[in-house]
Amino acid sequence: MPSFTLTINNDKKVISAEPETPLLWVLRDILDLTGTKFGCGKGLCGSCTILYKGNSVRSCTLTIAAALEGNITTIEGLSEEGLQPIQEAWMELDVPQCGYCQSGQIMAASALLSKNTRPSDDEINRAMAGIICRCGTYVRIKKAIQLAANKLEE
Ligand code: FES
Ligand code: FES
Numbered sequence: 001m002p003s004f005t006l007t008i009n010n011d012k013k014v015i016s017a018e019p020e021t022p023l024l025w026v027l028r029d030i031l032d033l034t035g036t037k038f039g040c041g042k043g044l045c046g047s048c049t050i051l052y053k054g055n056s057v058r059s060c061t062l063t064i065a066a067a068l069e070g071n072i073t074t075i076e077g078l079s080e081e082g083l084q085p086i087q088e089a090w091m092e093l094d095v096p097q098c099g100y101c102q103s104g105q106i107m108a109a110s111a112l113l114s115k116n117t118r119p120s121d122d123e124i125n126r127a128m129a130g131i132i133c134r135c136g137t138y139v140r141i142k143k144a145i146q147l148a149a150n151k152l153e154e
Helices: 023-028 084-093 101-113 122-130 138-152
Strands: 003-006 011-016 048-052 055-058 072-074
Touching: 003 023, 011 084, 048 084, 048 101, 055 101, 084 101, 101 122, 122 138
Parallel strands: 003 072
Antiparallel strands: 003 011, 048 055, 048 072
8 A cells, every 4th residue: 555644733643545535535534533524525524624724625625636735634634723713713602513524614614714714704704615514504604704814904
């Protein structure tokens, strides 16, 4: 089996796997980073969203061969230096219900706020499109993104 070096949460990890293996499999099954969730496995639900080179990416459709060039950030890596404003906002507004989709939601929101600390409603809607919450927490998610944006502007 070939070996690959991935940078995950600023840490180099050597992985033995086929090059076409989806990153999500590596995160959950090999590295035990189970904060990233498996939903559909087909790029349709967003529950597996991580950051790759700072962009929101579905890890079930990103192969490890395509993920060698930049840092991969998972929900576990988001708070290495303490809680981020996005996480504080999520907690203050008690956003999750069952919680299954929430790491994907937070990672997509985090990607948005890293590039735009004053997102409009439309920009939030576009950034969060396709990350499905079966519990319907969308209103709280949007409020938490706005609250986190305010915190970043303080
Ligand atoms: S598990 Fe990746 S988009 Fe659904
Ligand atoms: S909180 Fe349950 S699916 Fe989103």
